[in-house]
Amino acid sequence: MSYSTFSPSNHDATREPMFFGRPVNVARYDKQKYPIFEKLIEKQLSFFWRPEEVDLTNDRKDFMDMPDHEKHIFLSNLKYQTLLDSVQGRSPNVAFLPVVSLPELETWFETWAFSETIHSRSYTHIIRNIITEPSEVFDTIVTNPEIIKRAETVTRLYDEFIQLVSVYSVHGAGVHQINGVSYDASLYNLKRKLYLTLVSVNVLEAIRFYVSFACSFAFAERALMEGNAKIIKLIARDEALHLTGTQHMLNLMASGAEDADFKQIAVECEEQVYAIFREAAQQEKEWAEYLFSEGSMIGLNARILGDYVEYITNVRMKALGLNEIFPARQNPLPWMNGWLVSDNVQVAPQEAEISSYLVGQIDNDVGSDDFDGFDL
């Protein structure tokens, strides 16, 4: 079925499935099948921030005073996050927009991917501020074998799905031979790939980011690189929201609310879903080993970080109704919680560190006599 940027068909989108129904026609939000996605959009918009708002002059000094093995930890994490957000800034749009059928879900994908582009820009902002020659960092992302090893796993399902959707949009549903290669673009297989791709995206945002987050916050706990930590805190807040979005999609699919195929797929793919989580947790633990290969930092080492990966993997799997794959344990990094709070319920927004402080708010309750007590 070929993709149309504006289908003139006069159908009711609330009767369509999330994916592989008729393409979205009018971007209207007065009638919604799943209002939760609009709530996510609103939340994401309320989170809007710009990297330039965060001052990094002290970070430059901190970075210059760091021992080499800590510089290695810091820059390696930044490189890995740059890679992850390069993927996330484009892939949700490229992969999911051609097959989405609900206007609110379509807009959620676009809002989501847009926020990832802010993250990408913030890495440039950080690197520009702490290093004289940013190319030294960016040019070595695609040449670092440790990063490339994981990039392949992060992008494999995305790429396979995008390829199948291209075949589907040109040739329609079915198995097709193209240049001697067979592509199973049957609707069932497309749905299967979509489900697994969403799981891998869920893993990317739910687990893969957290080793880097932990290191950034561990530096800031020692009052180092605090500007960076503030940016990472905003990124972590966005990622937690995106995660909720994919969890909703996956749970809706598995519940059978969408169509019977997805319910069956969720059952059939369970073993693969476990494998995706297991592989990601293993890779992140190996990454922690690599980070600390030149020396540990105060308060953090490869073992504690490995324990944290296991802990967070269990938490994420539980959210999808899966069984935990690692032994149950308490959060080995309890201080992380303080950095993951979104603080929109705090009562003193004039404090600079409140991240949801609204820009441009005006107090309308100013009377003409309010300044009577002042003398110049």
Next chain:
Amino acid sequence: MSGIPRIKVSNYHTFFYQYEFSLLDALESQEIPAPYNCRGGYCGCCKVRLLDGEVEYVQDSLVDLQGDEILTCCCRPKTHIEIELPED
């Protein structure tokens, strides 16, 4: 129901709601180790089971909740309630 809502927490004590912003704040003021993360209704860490009574929402809960699950950061008690914290 009239009067101040009473909050019963399985395996912990029962106390009167002191009109904190949310149920999570109420639990924290009683030093009950209630789990939380984002406090904004989207991470799902503060999910507990509502065994009895009713709550009202003070902010949107964005997490997929089943049956009797509630997010403590998003609601406050409307009647006497009984809740159960997750095991670990």
